[in-house]
Amino acid sequence: MTEGYCPKGICDGSGWLLDEETSDARPCECRAQRIQEGRRRLGTGIPKRFRGVGWDRRPVVDMNPGIVRHVKDFARKIDWNLEAGKGLWFYGDVGTGKTSLAMLVSKAAIDAGRDVAVYSVPHLLADIKATYEDGSGSSYLELFRRLASVDLLHLDDLGAEKRTEWVLEQLYSLVNERWQNQRSIVVTTNIEDRDELREQIGRRTVSRLTEICGDPLPIMGRDLRIPKSA
Ligand SMILES: Nc1ncnc2c1ncn2[C@@H]1O[C@H](COP(=O)(O)OP(=O)(O)OP(=O)(O)O)[C@@H](O)[C@H]1O
Ligand SMILES: [Mg+2]
Structure with a gap:
């Protein structure tokens, strides 16, 4: 409208x-x-490239069946998981299919009629920063309130952002607010090493994300964007 x-x-x-x-x-x-x-309208929605993702399609169909089963179970019980404030966290190298799998969870939530905000973390931070630059305290608070209260917050590419004190504070505030109110988060990241992740996004944020999402699920393999022969 x-x-x-x-x-x-x-x-x-x-x-x-x-x-x-x-x-x-x-x-x-x-x-x-x-x-x-x-x-x-909050977030980017499911980006065009991921609108066709499916459990029986590549790249998901080629992934570790045990992990896919776990994620599928989570998606099947999406209402229960969102009510309980439970999330998922995927890590792995570039191009292994993390975002595709995470998008299936967000699609399940959208199909269940839930409010979902899908963001890559650098995009989210840019949106938050834009409200600061407006000079309008109320638009920052309004965006923060909505990010904190949406049923599912999907944070793609956590760790890809440039690390500054301001970024650490934003991530902590948002994750802490959702953790306090038992609200779900789905995360993907390329950072495997927990100490490196703590260094990048802060110990307190990693601690809260772990309580919401459990241990990160490894999505391993080659970079699927590059042809096998290359
Ligand atoms: N619906 C689809 N059908 C076929 N291939 C797909 C589909 N969705 C994604 N892919 C392919 O899977 C590959 C990797 O997907 P994805 O973007 O999920 O990886 P990723 O692990 O999130 O990567 P990164 O760490 O770089 O963000 C890409 O080659 C992409 O084109
Ligand atoms: Mg990705």
């Missing part, structure tokens, strides 16, 4: 109706729909 247009043809597109006599504003019928659509 675009700003400046009321689908019900009632308000001026702002989502509010002004009583001219009392100067009181009351919500238009379109406001609830606006809020719902606003929620849906």
